[in-house]
Every structure is written in structure tokens, then in C-alpha cells.
Amino acid sequence: MTPRVWAELDPQALRHNLAQVRARVGSARIMAVIKANGYGHGAVWAARCLRELRGPGQEGRRAPWEADAFAVACLEEALALRAARVQAPMVILEGVLSVEEARVCLREKLEVVVHDHWQLALMEELPRGAEARIWIKIDSGMRRLGFPLEAVPAVLERLQARPEWKLCGAMTHLASADEDADSALLQAQRFDTALGGARLPRSIANSAGVLADDTLHRDWVRPGLMLYGMSPRGDQDAAALGLRPVMTLHSRVLAIRDCVAGDAVGYGGTHVCQAPTRVATVAVGYADGFQRALSNCGSMLLHGQRVPVIGRVSMDMTAIDVTALPAAAVGDVVTLWGEGLPAEEQARAAGTLAYELCAGLTQRVHLQSRAAASDQAALSEAVARY
Numbered sequence: 001m002t003p004r005v006w007a008e009l010d011p012q013a014l015r016h017n018l019a020q021v022r023a024r025v026g027s028a029r030i031m032a033v034i035k036a037n038g039y040g041h042g043a044v045w046a047a048r049c050l051r052e053l054r055g056p057g058q059e060g061r062r063a064p065w066e067a068d069a070f071a072v073a074c075l076e077e078a079l080a081l082r083a084a085r086v087q088a089p090m091v092i093l094e095g096v097l098s099v100e101e102a103r104v105c106l107r108e109k110l111e112v113v114v115h116d117h118w119q120l121a122l123m124e125e126l127p128r129g130a131e132a133r134i135w136i137k138i139d140s141g142m143r144r145l146g147f148p149l150e151a152v153p154a155v156l157e158r159l160q161a162r163p164e165w166k167l168c169g170a171m172t173h174l175a176s177a178d179e180d181a182d183s184a185l186l187q188a189q190r191f192d193t194a195l196g197g198a199r200l201p202r203s204i205a206n207s208a209g210v211l212a213d214d215t216l217h218r219d220w221v222r223p224g225l226m227l228y229g230m231s232p233r234g235d236q237d238a239a240a241l242g243l244r245p246v247m248t249l250h251s252r253v254l255a256i257r258d259c260v261a262g263d264a265v266g267y268g269g270t271h272v273c274q275a276p277t278r279v280a281t282v283a284v285g286y287a288d289g290f291q292r293a294l295s296n297c298g299s300m301l302l303h304g305q306r307v308p309v310i311g312r313v314s315m316d317m318t319a320i321d322v323t324a325l326p327a328a329a330v331g332d333v334v335t336l337w338g339e340g341l342p343a344e345e346q347a348r349a350a351g352t353l354a355y356e357l358c359a360g361l362t363q364r365v366h367l368q369s370r371a372a373a374s375d376q377a378a379l380s381e382a383v384a385r386y
Contacts, residue, residue, distance in 0.1 A: 004283040005251045006366040009041055011049040013244040015065035017227050018050055020242050022064045028217040032067035033224035040358035041228055041247055042367045044084040051088045071222055075101050082108050099125045106130055111168050113137050115145040132165045138194055140172040140187040152194040169201035177208035178232045184212050208232040230343055230354040248338025251284040253330050265319050266311025271296055278323045282334050285316040289361035293350035301335035
């Protein structure tokens, strides 16, 4: 079957990007964030790319492109990875919602983030001797999840009252590291003060934090977006940060029409041709994840040239102006974002973030991995720099 819309995934770009993180963070360990189906790239695919399978007794030192652990949002995501035989250390960032979920985490050797008193009480219902693996989350300024700063000493006491539990570390989440490094440093200071002299592995930096200040790297970093070759910063694009796009999203030209001045294109006639115009209809729409917000402002790449989206993006189709491309034909492959057209640029046109574009792809989009040896030279170069 010929796909209408497909995402070409580059495993070597993903590994290159993790190696770039590794080069920045020194001895800090890397918890690769693969929640939301790997930001739309496929969580199982990402995990298999970033973690070499080894047998018992073969763990050893990891390659620069390998993750030390993975992070997901919820138990459902973790179980999908375990079902695919991904046995790496795995952290559930939102924690569990019931004692039953906590028991499953014990069975599957999953690490659970505890961020509120009700969750801690839930974990305390586990039988004595149950070897739970727990991270404590502290609210240092995000005002979303995490124990209040003043509650941390008492929470640590409760955790330490269960010596059979493994306290994996403490984490917090940065609210504005992509825009304001000073605010991130202030959050780190609050985090450290709340923990006092507690000797625990500490994790602060997301992708923006990795880039904002080296003092945020601590024991564990949690990169997400930058692993997939997109910049979390508005002032630097991915290429300037040494990152490569992992996903290149494609579709095909379904039809071409020659329009005259005055012709209206698409629903509502929101684009009116001002001169003779060659219009191509592309087999992608908002039901695939190409957002309606890109109507009359997005672009696509055809024959290596940028062409504008005209008219409204509809459920299954989008029109582009190919007047400047007389060779354009039905069946031509169109790039929606990725190599040659950064997702961040498309996101700015839509008034959103690259996170939303990639995570918003639907099940209609086919995910296709490039051959693993497609760019070995570039990967070797990144590893050599490490």
C-alpha cells in the first residue's frame, strides 16, 4: 500500500543528538524522555535506537549515543515499552494513580515519581518489604506537580521510614529555562535549599536546562525535544546547536489545477488568486496532524523549493501554490517539515511549538525508519568528538 502521509525517521540523527547532549553534560547521566509516543516518533523505535541490547553481565559503560534510562508520562506508556521487551530503567514522571498501578510497577521494576502527599500515602499501602523504586518531585516554581518546598524534610522522613524502598533521587522541573536562565538558576537554588544535606541524586535540567547553564546538569538530565533534533530555544535553531532533525514528514501531490485571477481556493474562499496560479492539492490535512492553523501561512518543500500553503487546511487535503514550479506533477513527494524545512519554523507560522506538531501526528501517519547504516560516518564523527 502506498502511504498518503509518512514520517521518515533517521536513527542516526537520534543517536547523534543524544551524543551531542552527552558531550554537553559530562558525567551526568541521561534520562531520555520518550513520552507521548516518543514525541510522535514512536517510543519503542526511539528506545531501541538509544539503548543497545545486552545480556546479563554485559552492562558495562554505555556508548555516547545510549541513554542511561528512559522517562514516560504514565504507566500505560511504560507497559507498552515493556511489552516490546524494552528492559532499560524507566521512570514514570506522573507517578501512579492507584495501589494496583503501584503493584504493577513493582512487578515491572519501574521507577515511580511521587509528587504529592496522596501519592505517598498510596505507596505506603504497599506491603512491608516491597522494594519500590521512588523519585521525589519538588515544586521549585513550576506550580504544576511536586511537593511544596517546606514539605520536603517531612516527606524525606516518611520515605526513609521504609528502608526497603530505593530512593532513586529528587527532581524538579524548570518553567522558563528556554527564555530566562536566571529563573532556572533560582529554581535550582530553591530545590537545593529544600533538600538541604540530603545525599540523593538530583535532576533538574530538561532540554532547555541542558542548554541554559552547566550548573543545572547535576546527576541526571532529562532531555526530550532536543533528542528529536528540534530546538527548545527561540533564539537558536537546531542546526546552530549541532542537532539534526530525526523526523522528515512527507505527503504527495494528488491533483494540480490552473486557476485564473479571481478564483477562490478551498473552504470559505479565504485565498483569492490575484493572478494566474498553479495550485497543487496535497494529500494531508488536520486529521493527519497538519494543523489547520497553518492555513494561508504555512509552507511546504517541493523539488527543493519552498512553496506557500494557500487557503484553509482541510481534514484530508491542503492546497499549495506551485506557480513557480512548472515541473510539479501528480505523485510528487512533498516535505511538510524536517530536512530542509525545520519543524520549529512551521510551528512559528502556526503560532505553536514544535512539540505540538510532532506529538499531534495521528495514527494515519506511517512511521518509517531509515536503514541503520544510512549515516554511519556522521555518527562516528559525533562519537569521536565525545
